[in-house]
Amino acid sequence: MTDTIFAKASGAGQAAVAVLRLSGAATASVVRRLAGRLPEPRRASLRRLRDPGDGEVLDQALLLWFPGPASYTGEDSAELHLHGGSAVVVAVAEALVRLGCRPAEPGEFTRRAFLHGRMDLTQAEAIADLIAAETAAQRRQALRQADGALARLYGGWTERLTRILAQQEAAIEFEMDDLPTDVADRAREAAAALAAEITAHLADGRRGERLRDGLSIAIIGAPNAGKSSLLNALAGREAAIVSPIAGTTRDVVECRLVLAGVPAVIADTAGLRATIDAIEQEGVRRAIKRAEEADLVIGAFAADAGPDAETLALLRGAPETILVATKCDLGAPPVLERSATMIATSAITGEGLPALRAALEAAALRQAGLGDAPFLTRARHRAALEEAAQQLDQARSAPLPELAAEGYRAALLAIGRVTGRVDVERILDSIFRDFCIGK
Numbered sequence: 001m002t003d004t005i006f007a008k009a010s011g012a013g014q015a016a017v018a019v020l021r022l023s024g025a026a027t028a029s030v031v032r033r034l035a036g037r038l039p040e041p042r043r044a045s046l047r048r049l050r051d052p053g054d055g056e057v058l059d060q061a062l063l064l065w066f067p068g069p070a071s072y073t074g075e076d077s078a079e080l081h082l083h084g085g086s087a088v089v090v091a092v093a094e095a096l097v098r099l100g101c102r103p104a105e106p107g108e109f110t111r112r113a114f115l116h117g118r119m120d121l122t123q124a125e126a127i128a129d130l131i132a133a134e135t136a137a138q139r140r141q142a143l144r145q146a147d148g149a150l151a152r153l154y155g156g157w158t159e160r161l162t163r164i165l166a167q168q169e170a171a172i173e174f175e176m177d178d179l180p181t182d183v184a185d186r187a188r189e190a191a192a193a194l195a196a197e198i199t200a201h202l203a204d205g206r207r208g209e210r211l212r213d214g215l216s217i218a219i220i221g222a223p224n225a226g227k228s229s230l231l232n233a234l235a236g237r238e239a240a241i242v243s244p245i246a247g248t249t250r251d252v253v254e255c256r257l258v259l260a261g262v263p264a265v266i267a268d269t270a271g272l273r274a275t276i277d278a279i280e281q282e283g284v285r286r287a288i289k290r291a292e293e294a295d296l297v298i299g300a301f302a303a304d305a306g307p308d309a310e311t312l313a314l315l316r317g318a319p320e321t322i323l324v325a326t327k328c329d330l331g332a333p334p335v336l337e338r339s340a341t342m343i344a345t346s347a348i349t350g351e352g353l354p355a356l357r358a359a360l361e362a363a364a365l366r367q368a369g370l371g372d373a374p375f376l377t378r379a380r381h382r383a384a385l386e387e388a389a390q391q392l393d394q395a396r397s398a399p400l401p402e403l404a405a406e407g408y409r410a411a412l413l414a415i416g417r418v419t420g421r422v423d424v425e426r427i428l429d430s431i432f433r434d435f436c437i438g439k
């Protein structure tokens, strides 16, 4: 019999109401000892909670009873909605321990939901993403995944692969019996179609992962180009120091932005120039590194000075770039030969800033926006699906039918690791470790 676990499911700190969640086989008897007879399933009922030892009233609480398997975890569970004071929560928690319950590990409720088949691993991970979601687009992606969009997609692939494997094994039997058959060919065709679908799913430009992790944007340019002023204007606060002294920004200054529902971190960096100042050199090194790792690089130059070679060179390696001619209040921006997007801005008059924001939002939607098909959201899924596609390719060209079957089996295992249908124990810990207690 599994332990009966409990945890405060509502947030830390003082609040009007604290929700304690319980799950496990002893839930019904524990609740009866604490609150009297069980209420109707899933109906809130106001109860006095009493200390099981001396009968002292601990709180006046709302009680909910969820008999398994129709509960979040799939087990008998209950919720106690207490007054939020810490002494109330502690008193009830102590009573629960005396009644044989134990505090839950992080993610343990959702882990139990998975173990009872209430959801697959992509859905369990989506619950964690939903709790962490900070923007509308993140919420939508997590909700879609929690609703089973990836579970259905990958589950469908698992079913098809199982059939392919069965066909291949039948083909081996037929061959041993010297029966003529085209079953192996049919398996190979089905595997080719599946491999193509998996490859297309992998080639999503990492949009789902970008939306989950946030977009990285770097502002680079010569000293005094107006980078810090640009960052402050975009962030709407004085995050970075602005001064007429060239070489003011040394370290990377980060600000969080939300662009069309996509979370982003925009970084102001040290002005690019050769210098003998060791600290500034390190700043330039960090600026270059940031630019190389960014999803989008803003190349800033003063309109009256024109773009510099160093900045343009760094822009060349970036996945997406926007050129910004700053200080356009001081002079007209130059006409550039290259076809790159250029936006003229002024931190003084505000000119061009809405256009820059719009360009950033368009880029964010392009790089991390939601599409019709669900996107891959985690590196864990990507690695397993890459392996599945590779195994399928190898299986299709395997010289022996037994080797082909081996490859199909390996591909099946790889996809199974994503959904948790096969070989799960090993990956469970790493997934649920990141949960908060009470979920």
Ligand SMILES: Nc1nc2c(c(=O)[nH]1)N(C=O)[C@@H](CNc1ccc(C(=O)N[C@@H](CCC(=O)O)C(=O)O)cc1)CN2
Residues within 6 Å of the ligand: 019, 042, 066, 069, 070, 071, 072, 079
């Ligand atoms: N108070 C409270 N709020 C919450 C949760 C919770 O557990 N408690 N949730 C927790 O994450 C989320 C809601 N998710 C839930 C998912 C399934 C079931 C559940 O009991 N499912 C049963 C019965 C469905 C029904 O009544 O029709 C089932 O699916 O069989 C409950 C909550 C968000 N809000």
Ligand SMILES: Nc1nc2c(ncn2[C@@H]2O[C@H](COP(=O)(O)OP(=O)(O)OP(=O)(O)O)[C@@H](O)[C@H]2O)c(=O)[nH]1
Residues within 6 Å of the ligand: 221, 222, 223, 224, 225, 226, 227, 228, 229, 230, 241, 242, 243, 244, 245, 246, 247, 248, 249, 250, 269, 270, 271, 272, 326, 327, 328, 329, 330, 345, 346, 347, 348, 349
């Ligand atoms: N007229 C005008 N001056 C600006 C504008 N933007 C920035 N400046 C001025 O240009 C100087 C440099 O601005 P910063 O934003 O500190 O430039 P930076 O590129 O971050 O400079 P470093 O930290 O040295 O790399 C400051 O004196 C700003 O006031 C603008 O749009 N118009």
